[in-house]
Amino acid sequence: MESFVHLRKGKTPKRIHADLDGLKDDELGRGGFVGRTANMYRRNDPTAYRTVGPLRPTDVLSSELKPADATDAQGGPLLMFSNADCQVLLSRRSEPMPFFVRYVDGDLLLFSHKGSGLLETEFGPLPYREGDWVYLPKACTFRQVPATESTWLMIQATDEFRVPPAGTLGRHFPFDPAQVTIPEPFPIDDDGRDEYEVRLYHEGGPTSLFYQHHPLDVEGWRGDNFPFTFNIEDYTVITSESVHLPPTVHLFMQATGVYVMNFLPKPAESVPGTERTPWYHRNVDYDEIAFFHAGSLYGIPMPPGLISHAPQGVHHGAPEKARERARRKFDEYDRVDWSVIAIDTRRRLVPSAEILANDLGQH
Numbered sequence: 096m097e098s099f100v101h102l103r104k105g106k107t108p109k110r111i112h113a114d115l116d117g118l119k120d121d122e123l124g125r126g127g128f129v130g131r132t133a134n135m136y137r138r139n140d141p142t143a144y145r146t147v148g149p150l151r152p153t154d155v156l157s158s159e160l161k162p163a164d165a166t167d168a169q170g171g172p173l174l175m176f177s178n179a180d181c182q183v184l185l186s187r188r189s190e191p192m193p194f195f196v197r198y199v200d201g202d203l204l205l206f207s208h209k210g211s212g213l214l215e216t217e218f219g220p221l222p223y224r225e226g227d228w229v230y231l232p233k234a235c236t237f238r239q240v241p242a243t244e245s246t247w248l249m250i251q252a253t254d255e256f257r258v259p260p261a262g263t264l265g266r267h268f269p270f271d272p273a274q275v276t277i278p279e280p281f282p283i284d285d286d287g288r289d290e291y292e293v294r295l296y297h298e299g300g301p302t303s304l305f306y307q308h309h310p311l312d313v314e315g316w317r318g319d320n321f322p323f324t325f326n327i328e329d330y331t332v333i334t335s336e337s338v339h340l341p342p343t344v345h346l347f348m349q350a351t352g353v354y355v356m357n358f359l360p361k362p363a364e365s366v367p368g369t370e371r372t373p374w375y376h377r378n379v380d381y382d383e384i385a386f387f388h389a390g391s392l393y394g395i396p397m398p399p400g401l402i403s404h405a406p407q408g409v410h411h412g413a414p415e416k417a418r419e420r421a422r423r424k425f426d427e428y429d430r431v432d433w434s435v436i437a438i439d440t441r442r443r444l445v446p447s448a449e450i451l452a453n454d455l456g457q458h
């Protein structure tokens with residue numbers, strides 16, 4: 096943040112995101128929430144608009160979507176959003192994959208929303224359960240064997256996912272890499288079939304490779320490029336008593352143009368007058384996806400599996416009614432118990448036809 100001066104003009108509360116006195120707090124900020132910023136105090140709700148044209152927020156219940164793998168073991172996940180840096184997909188598989196798979200266009204980061212099971216990988220078996228993040232390096236061969244129907248939010252980046260720089264928090268960063276689960280080698284014997292299909296998912300694909308031996312035949316491995324799981328229960332949430340912190344403090348992993356965050360249960364801000372609901376904004380440099388995993392906001396349940404897309408430059412934020420309620424119930428609640436997964440992308444995301452067809456039409 097290169098500016099030295101932070102101006103104050105007209106009617107502004109003394110504290111940031113607090114004591115609004117009926118005004119609407121609207122942030123016009125660059126670089127997500129870490130660049131130059133103007134907080135504007137408006138008379139009216141900036142999300143009270145109707146849209147004409149393609150840039151509009153969409154809200155979809157993922158349970159209404161029908162990925163091919165939900166009904167056909169041979170099927171694949173459903174594309175929900177894409178740009179040049181990433182694809183966001185949905186999988187809902189209950190049958191074991193009858194093939195092995197590699198995502199060869201980039202690293203894969205998937206969030207286990209529902210269900211449990213096993214990933215057989217080249218590096219060894221990796222069990223997964225609800226709340227797990229699963230990281231699979233680009234072109235890693237694996238096979239999903241669900242124990243129960245498993246809903247995954249999947250992000251394929253065209254670049255590598257990396258742990259963000261820890262900055263001033265050092266090893267107290269919310270993501271403790273010592274808490275990941277890493278597979279142990281477990282070579283699998285041939286089972287007598289003629290061929291083993293390894294399906295390569297890629298742009299213009301798929302392509303299948305057929306081996307006459309079991310592709311998960313690794314006796315041992317060494318190095319620093321491997322799959323792992325990390326459960327959101329093990330994420331350390333950073334909090335403040337007097338300001339609702341920006342989403343960037345909850346950054347979990349990142350790839351070029353793609354930032355993945357965990358918004359998890361935490362104590363609510365306690366200093367009177369503090370706004371506990373994220374302020375209105377139009378995140379001008381990032382598209383945002385929020386995936387509601389579980390929980391509620393001050394007693395109002397959030398629909399599990401709801402996926403919301405807010406295009407960059409278009410105002411969004413919790414409804415005014417929810418803000419008023421949060422202020423009214425300030426003394427009644429001392430915690431936020433939401434679990435929301437957020438994906439911010441530098442380039443515009445294009446919603447797929449299935450997303451547009453299932454938009455709840457709230458805008």
Ligand SMILES: [Fe+2]
Nearest residue numbers: 378383405411
């Ligand atoms: Fe946002």
